[in-house]
Each structure stands twice: as structure tokens, then as C-alpha cells.
Amino acid sequence: MPGNGAVRPYQLHTVGAFGLVACLVLGALAMLLDPPAYGAKNLAAASPGPAGAHGREPSGSFIHQFGPKHDAAHWYKSDFMYPNSAHPAWKAELIHFEKNRIDLEVRREKTGYKTIAGAEYQRRGFFHYGRYEVVMKPARGSGTVSAMFTHTHGQFGDPHDEIDIEFLGNRPRQLHLNYFTDGKAAGSIYVPLGFDATKEVHLYAFEWEPDEIRWYVDDKLVHTATTDFHAIPQAPGRLMVHLWSGGREQHDWHGRPTFTDGTRASVYCLSFRAQGDGAAQCSDAFSAKK
Numbered sequence: 623m624p625g626n627g628a629v630r631p632y633q634l635h636t637v638g639a640f641g642l643v644a645c646l647v648l649g650a651l652a653m654l655l656d657p658p659a660y661g662a663k664n665l666a667a668a669s670p671g672p673a674g675a676h677g678r679e680p681s682g683s684f685i686h687q688f689g690p691k692h693d694a695a696h697w698y699k700s701d702f703m704y705p706n707s708a709h710p711a712w713k714a715e716l717i718h719f720e721k722n723r724i725d726l727e728v729r730r731e732k733t734g735y736k737t738i739a740g741a742e743y744q745r746r747g748f749f750h751y752g753r754y755e756v757v758m759k760p761a762r763g764s765g766t767v768s769a770m771f772t773h774t775h776g777q778f779g780d781p782h783d784e785i786d787i788e789f790l791g792n793r794p795r796q797l798h799l800n801y802f803t804d805g806k807a808a809g810s811i812y813v814p815l816g817f818d819a820t821k822e823v824h825l826y827a828f829e830w831e832p833d834e835i836r837w838y839v840d841d842k843l844v845h846t847a848t849t850d851f852h853a854i855p856q857a858p859g860r861l862m863v864h865l866w867s868g869g870r871e872q873h874d875w876h877g878r879p880t881f882t883d884g885t886r887a888s889v890y891c892l893s894f895r896a897q898g899d900g901a902a903q904c905s906d907a908f909s910a911k912k
Contacts, residue, residue, distance in 0.1 A: 678780065680858045681747030683901035685893040688724045692717075700742035700864070703733060708868040710738035717741045718886070725886040726865035728766060730879075738879070742864035743889075748774070750858040751897040755827040755904040757890040758863070760789035762820040763881025765867045767791070770826065770892065772859035781805060783855035785835060787826050789887075791867075792877025794820045799837055799845055801855060808852040810875075813837070813844045823890065825908050831897065832856065840910045863889050 684696070692699065700712035711733035718725040726741035733739055749772060760768030769788040774780040784802040795818055799811040817824075827838040833854055835847045847854070865887045867879050891904035 678748040678774070678858045680750035680896075681745075681894075683752070683894055683896045683899045684745075685891070685902045685904060685906075686745075687891050687907075688719075688722070688889055690719045690721055692719060696746055698744040698746055700744060700862075703736055708872055710740040710866050710868075711736040712742045712864075713739045717743050720888075723888045723890045724863075725888050726761070726768070726863065727884055727886050728761065728865050728867055728881065729883050738867045740864065740866035742862055742866075744860055744862040745892070745894075747861075748858040749861045749894050749896075751830050751832065752899065753827060753829045753895045753903065754785075754861070755825060755891070755893045755895075756787065756863065757823060757825050757892075757904050757908050759821075759823045759888045760794075760819050761791065761865050761881070761885045761887040762794070763885045764792040764877030765873070765879030765881045766865060766885060766887075767867065767872075767876050768863075768865050768887035770861075770863045770889075772830070772855075772861050774857050774859040776805075780857045783857040783859055785828060785830060785855060785859070787828065787837070789819055790876045791881055794818045797826070797837075797839060797844065801835060801847065801852070803853040803855045806853070808847065811845055813839070815839060822910075823888070824910050825905055827905070830855070841905075861892075861894065863887075863892065 686696070699714035699717055701714040703711035713733070716727040716729065716739060718727060724743060726743065728738065728740045730737060731739040756770040758770065767788055767790060769786060771784060771786040773784045775782045782802050782805040786800045788798040788800070790798050793812065795815050797813040797815055799813060801808050825840050829836045833849050835854060836843055837845045867881065868876060891908065893904045895901045895903050
């Protein structure tokens, strides 16, 4: 932040006017240089106040079957953009509420200096150890990233901890896994699926414990990460689903953006069952065979 400068004793009204202008200019500059993680107007709405370990009080178990209405009490529509980042402009209108799901859309649409607009939907609160499940069908087309993940960051006064379930548009027959602990990535893990994920609805899950993460496709365990390989995330994180396309630096990862404008990822159910709890999950009602 800029340091305080000395003010010479001019007339009171002159100093007051100058101070007001200076505050406005410095405030705007600070927003550009160090923007809040989720926008000034919605940071408080998207996350609870500090409490508990790592400054966030973990929320409890839930199951949510998506449908035609936005549940503002429990969900938040991202509607902002990060300056100087690979992420697109998040636009609330690109979240579509259908009869039995939500559709997340990505478009080549200029917003400020951003040339791509994507969709992100967040569960309010912070979540910790337990089982996370999502029933979804990712978007088709090279250049897209469809994801369900937990995430927190230094912008919240927490470490960058993250656990990912991702689908890359250039690899529709693979599941992409990764996780971050205190800002350090474990690295890309590609899991063969044996089917085109963009054409079928399946259940994907991970179980997060203090010393281990296990990922599942339907009922099958597909990967286990332990502290022997990389430190396991410890901080409670936000839980969200999103669809996006990055800049040129991401092309080698998610493919060149040749996707059709308006391509969508569909999310039918999302659930979290806290460690030691017996709460309902998406898998209680979903079967890939159906």
C-alpha cells in the first residue's frame, strides 16, 4: 500500500478536497493492483467471516439436486473478472437453470480486455475433510475446462489449497486431477475413462482426509494421493463448479480454443458428506447404468 505523505497546512477546504480525490484515486489503484479474490461487491456474500482453523469455519454436509431455480441462500453466481489472470470474465447470465440441472456456458465475448466469458457457480461456505460428489457431463470442444473443485487462496488470508476434478476439452476420454498445497501443485494426473465424458453423464468424486485423497469415477477408485508423494491440503476451501477457457499459455494444456460458442457443461447434483457423517449423497440416487 502507498505510504502516508506529509500535507502542508493549506486552507482546510483545499486540503479536504485534495484528500478526498487522493483517497478515491488510491482506492481505485489498489483495486487494480491487489483486487479482492471475488470482487469488492460480493466478497462478503461469497464467503463467511473468519473463524476456526485457517480462518474459516467449515460448513456441514449437504446434497443439492440442481433445477430451474437459483438458491441464493446457499449458492452464489460469480459475476466479475480477475485482472491480469488467465481466467475469463465470469458472467452470471451464462449459468442456465434447467428442469433437472444447471448448464454452464462459455463464449467468445469481449468484456473489458477479456475476450472469453465463462460461468462459475459457488456453494456458500467453506468445506473440509469428507466426500465430495458431482454428477455431470463436461463441455465439448478443445479449449474448454469443466471442473468441480475446492479452493482457497492467500487473498483470503489462507494458503492456496485446492483439490480438482477437471475435464479438458482436448482430452474428452480422460479425467484430469491435480491438487495444490500451500501454493505448490502436485502436478497433472490423467486418468483414462474408457468413454467420452462429453457424451455421457457420470458421477465423479473424491474423498479428502488429512493424509490422503482418493478419486472415484462412478463406483471405481481411480487414483490415490498420499503424503508420500505430495503434502495433502489442510485448509477448508470454497466449493464450486465452473466452465472456462484460458489464454495462450493454457493452449498446450487444454487445447487451442476451437470450441463452438455457447458450448455447455451440465451439472445435475453436487454433494458433500463431512468426515464421520452419514448424510445423503448424489450417489444414493444416481447410477451410471441408468
